[in-house]
Amino acid sequence: MIILGSTGSIGVNTLEVAKKFDLNVEVLVAGKNIELLNKQIKEFNPKKVVISSKEDLELVDHKNVSCGEDAILEAIENSSSDTVVNALVGFLGLKPTLKAIKCGKKLALANKESLVVAGRFIDQTNLRAIDSEHFGLWYLLQDKVVDSMVITASGGSFRDYPLEDLKNVSIKEALNHPNWKMGNKITIDSATMTNKIFEIIEAAWLFNTRKLDAIIEPKSLIHALINFKDGSTTAHIANTSMQLPISYALMNKIDKNILEPVDLLEISKLEFKKIESSRYPIWDIKNEILNNLDLGVVLNAANEVAVSKFLNREIGFLDISKISLNAINKFNSIKINNLDDIFAIDKEVRSYCAS
Numbered sequence: 001m002i003i004l005g006s007t008g009s010i011g012v013n014t015l016e017v018a019k020k021f022d023l024n025v026e027v028l029v030a031g032k033n034i035e036l037l038n039k040q041i042k043e044f045n046p047k048k049v050v051i052s053s054k055e056d057l058e059l060v061d062h063k064n065v066s067c068g069e070d071a072i073l074e075a076i077e078n079s080s081s082d083t084v085v086n087a088l089v090g091f092l093g094l095k096p097t098l099k100a101i102k103c104g105k106k107l108a109l110a111n112k113e114s115l116v117v118a119g120r121f122i123d124q125t126n127l128r129a130i131d132s133e134h135f136g137l138w139y140l141l142q143d144k145v146v147d148s149m150v151i152t153a154s155g156g157s158f159r160d161y162p163l164e165d166l167k168n169v170s171i172k173e174a175l176n177h178p179n180w181k182m183g184n185k186i187t188i189d190s191a192t193m194t195n196k197i198f199e200i201i202e203a204a205w206l207f208n209t210r211k212l213d214a215i216i217e218p219k220s221l222i223h224a225l226i227n228f229k230d231g232s233t234t235a236h237i238a239n240t241s242m243q244l245p246i247s248y249a250l251m252n253k254i255d256k257n258i259l260e261p262v263d264l265l266e267i268s269k270l271e272f273k274k275i276e277s278s279r280y281p282i283w284d285i286k287n288e289i290l291n292n293l294d295l296g297v298v299l300n301a302a303n304e305v306a307v308s309k310f311l312n313r314e315i316g317f318l319d320i321s322k323i324s325l326n327a328i329n330k331f332n333s334i335k336i337n338n339l340d341d342i343f344a345i346d347k348e349v350r351s352y353c354a355s
């Protein structure tokens, strides 16, 4: 298989799964973490390696290494593997998603931004989503009539902070997710609840429904629920590890133990809470987004600009959602007819939000 983003949180877990199932790794793609990449090269012996920057090329212990976005696309095109795991972060992941589909590869998709910005142009015939909640929904779907779907949120790093303290929180505090160890960008998205808006968009494209909601389950043990027309509800319960969603995205059948099962007696209590806009202002646009999924590209671009400004200490935590809400307000009448429109709107929103 080809692993895009092998040095990240999902990438590292994917390599663990590859070991568990003895899967071949043909291509590794990484960004700046060359030290970890070199360890991965030694252990998995890929035929091809791609990194982000030219200046790091000579540091990579491999004979066949290239760099840049086009090199990622070429590596997908030239590979003989039938599976691509896209664990890149952000808008950068969209072109590789489209390329993998065009090349007829099976796509194990962690890069949720691909669906957020361009869900309607993504052929799902050969796609499995690697996101704990969507994996949960997929797992729960049975031959019954579904009424609605619910995903859960942890509440993120600041779920228990006094509201008046949110203005001055630090980057370190924002990156301290209560339940999951993930990359920086998605961890900030969790703290603002933008991650859950993204996941609502993702679920709308994946399951072709708008009857979607999210609630807070602070332990992140329940990932998804399905309400059936008959009045019953089923819940997907699993410990917090991405290795289960990744395993199912890569394998048709799992006959091995992947995780320790949840010990309900030890857990003893589960709690559920409403997502309040006072703590998560972005939640105000949930219905607007559900009514117009094309706004995903606007929200994603604004959010990427805002998160990187926050991580560069240029703005405060609360400004992230303000920038996104302002962009949605400004660009709420966009029309998308093709993929070119998505790249053009992404650029326009980024330049508006950067200024």
Ligand SMILES: NC(=O)C1=CN([C@@H]2O[C@H](COP(=O)(O)OP(=O)(O)OC[C@H]3O[C@@H](n4cnc5c(N)ncnc54)[C@H](OP(=O)(O)O)[C@@H]3O)[C@@H](O)[C@H]2O)C=CC1
Pocket (backbone or CB within 6 Å): 004, 005, 006, 007, 008, 009, 010, 011, 029, 030, 031, 032, 033, 034, 050, 051, 052, 087, 088, 089, 090, 092, 110, 111, 112, 113, 130, 131, 132, 180, 181, 182, 183, 184, 185, 186, 242
């Ligand atoms: N982590 C999780 O549990 C979950 C993640 N997701 C989604 O999965 C995706 C990946 O998330 P996560 O693993 O947490 O993110 P990380 O930030 O941990 O990893 C991102 C990966 O992309 C690589 N990368 C970044 N920029 C480039 C570039 N220009 N060229 C090549 N490689 C690049 C990074 O390389 P390097 O580190 O070497 O710079 C790293 O390998 C995101 O879309 C996220 O929303 C979804 C559900 C759960």
Ligand SMILES: CC(=O)[C@@H](O)[C@H](O)COP(=O)(O)O
Pocket (backbone or CB within 6 Å): 131, 132, 133, 152, 153, 154, 155, 156, 180, 189, 190, 191, 195, 196, 220, 242
């Ligand atoms: C592991 C995973 O799928 C993440 O998307 C997770 O859901 C993030 O946690 P939040 O519930 O805090 O957004």
Ligand SMILES: [Mn+2]
Pocket (backbone or CB within 6 Å): 131, 132, 133, 199
């Ligand atoms: Mn998720």
